[in-house]
Amino acid sequence: MKWKLAARSEKMNPSVLREILKVTERPGIISLAGGLPSPRTFPVSAFAQACADVLGAQGEAALQYAASEGYAPLRQAVADMLPWDVDPEQVLITTGSQQGLDLVAKVLLDPGSQVLVETPTYLGALQAFGPMEPQAVAVASDDEGVLPDDLQAKAGGGDARFVYLLPNFQNPTGRTMTEARRAAVVAAARQSGLPIVEDNPYGELWFDQAPPLPLTARHPQGCIYLGSFSKVLAPGLRLGFLVAPKSIFPKLLQAKQAADLHSPIFNQRMVHEVMKDGFLDRHVPTIRALYKRQRDVMVDALRKEMAGLDVQFRVPAGGMFLWLRLPAGIDTVKLLPLAVERGVAFVPGAPFYADADTADARTMRLSFVTASEDQLRTAIAALADTVREQLAHAAAARTQELLAASPT
Secondary structure, three states, rough: OOOOOOHHHHHHHHHHHHHHHHHOOOOOEOOOOOOOOHHHOOHHHHHHHHHHHHHHHHHHHHHHOOOOOOHHHHHHHHHHHHOOOOOOEEEEEEEEHHHHHHHHHHHHOOOOEEEOOOOOOOOHHHEEEEHHOEEEEEEEOOOOEEEEEHHHHHOOOOOOOEEEOOOOOOOOOOOOOOOOHHHHHHHHHHHHHHEEEEEEOOOOEEEEOOOOOOHHHOHHEEEEEEEOOOOOOOOOHHEEEOOOOOOOOOHHHHHHHHHHHOOOHHHHHHHHHOOOOOOOHHHHHHHHHHHHHHHHHHHHHHHHHOOOOEEEOOOEEEEEEEEOOOOOEEEEEHHHHHHHHOOEEEEEEEEHHOOOHHHOOOOOEEEEEOOHHHHHHHHHHHHHHHHHHHHHHHHHHHHHHHHOOOOO
């Protein structure tokens, strides 16, 4: 039997990150690659109690089909925890925030239409948008996010349906938009009539100071907001949410109904049971404290082990990731297998760029939250040794080229 594939399936490519994660399953590999929350943060006992309570008091309803919009008390809880006025009727519970990206793509993108993204941007978003066959257009960005002038220029240059942004502790770079940049970005979007899709899975994982208000709080009728329970409770629940203007909400709901009818109602009821007594207010600070210690260990190790190597990085103020730029002449895609041989894995930076021609091959993403402190120190030392080895090989190759080119 020969199956005839839909043209859109050609846009469904394997996740580079998922392929890399397969490598990390080898014994002895310390992975700094995956964006996996630390299992030490999972509130197992709280969910064990919630599971018993939900089954005991709500068992039949918890195991039945449910409304596509989501469990009404959980929708209300989401609306209540957001820092602007949200009607729970605007809240759609999704099967992870990744589904939110998929629904947005299905509702807003056509083949050939444009979606504007940061430089670099979240790899999973590019993968979610791809099957709808849009043109992903990279907007020039700096340490504070997209540049408003370039955003406005790109918005007016074609069929741009929305701009996709991660203002808080961005994946992959860890950067955060300042208050001034947020105001300028919203002003540029308003002036251009450009919708914003704001993805905020890491916003609660701040270390010293909460980030500024979301973009959506400043422009609620022009934004779709995506959130997740994966980073503050547990990713295996596969629960997230989106908040959308009432004008677009029905179409997102219809896309949700077609995709999976509804997200697991048992999980929704358990999350609500865990949340209802202010648990997140007590639990999330413990995650922040742990991740801040982990970040500090990685930063200290980088400063020690990478000394003299012209390695550049910014210290993230929250989240899970640190973005590294290596010396000229190193391609991190080629560096990865050599690092794995030394027992450490990372994610090369190039796949995070929408424009492959301008991707920075010297970059990599490191996660500091899953490995132990000792593993972080060991991994960074091994990574530094790999970089030094590559630089030495490159220098030797250049010497040989010069000798071969010189007159005898």
